[in-house]
Amino acid sequence: MPDAKATVCLWFDKDAEEAARFYAETFPDSAMGNVARAPSDNPSTKQGDVLTATLTICGIPYLLLNGGDAFKQSEAxxxxxxxxxxxxxxxxxxxxxxxxxxxxxxxxxxxxxxxxxxxxxxxxxxxxxxxxxxxxxxxxxxxxxxxxxxxxxxxxxxx
Incomplete structure (x- = not known):
């Protein structure tokens, strides 16, 4: 994904890794990328919690972000x-x-x-x-x- 000029970011409460794995397994031309976990000094999470997951869905790069419950998905x-x-x-x-x-x-x-x-x-x-x-x-x-x-x-x- 580092070569991509643009990446779509989707905000999740806490299930970014689970969603990324489901999408990668479900859609054609899709693959799981990296999972970034929180270090011990992250102020808003516990050490080892998933912060982001990267993947491609039908060839398009995505970053799934565990950002908490501040924002919800919508049909927009x-x-x-x-x-x-x-x-x-x-x-x-x-x-x-x-x-x-x-x-x-x-x-x-x-x-x-x-x-x-x-x-x-x-x-x-x-x-x-x-x-x-x-x-x-x-x-x-x-x-x-x-x-x-x-x-x-x-x-x-x-x-």
């Missing part, structure tokens, strides 16, 4: 993961939701730490980019979904 920041097919969409969605997360609308869900994810099939992106009535039908179908159903999007796109 989300990670959009583009999927190739229904199998990948289902696998990622279920990994997040079945690990203490919660479903939302239109392909959005939250993980157990409150981080918002958009699990977005490329078929949906292509349908919306088509424009006109085709995109309107696909958009209308998406609005009634939680996890995106590619077959239903493609059917709506065709009319």
């Amino acid at each position: 920041y989300s990670l959009q993961i583009h999927t190739e097919n229904q199998e990948e969409t289902d696998r990622l969605w279920n990994a997040i939701v079945d690990n203490g997360g919660q479903e939302s609308a239109c392909g959005w869900c939250k993980d157990r730490w409150g981080v918002s994810w958009q699990i977005t099939p490329r078929a949906l992106t292509r349908a919306l980019a088509a424009g006109g009535d085709e995109a309107k039908r696909a958009f209308g179908a998406m609005m009634g979904m939680q996890k995106i159903d590619i077959a239903a999007i493609e059917a709506a796109r065709r009319g």
Whole structure:
């Protein structure tokens, strides 16, 4: 990660390492990096507590910071993961939701730490980019979904 020009930093209460390991195991082209632990003279933690964890998620570098409970995650920041097919969409969605997360609308869900994810099939992106009535039908179908159903999007796109 030292070669990266920019790194995304996500604030966690105290579970940065656990979240980093889950993300690295769940998402393609992802890997765990370093875990920095508190020295004995850190004023706000105990010696050995995790301060930060680094990783890449789908090739993008992240720093997960254990900063305490001063700030909470919100939908104002989300990670959009583009999927190739229904199998990948289902696998990622279920990994997040079945690990203490919660479903939302239109392909959005939250993980157990409150981080918002958009699990977005490329078929949906292509349908919306088509424009006109085709995109309107696909958009209308998406609005009634939680996890995106590619077959239903493609059917709506065709009319």
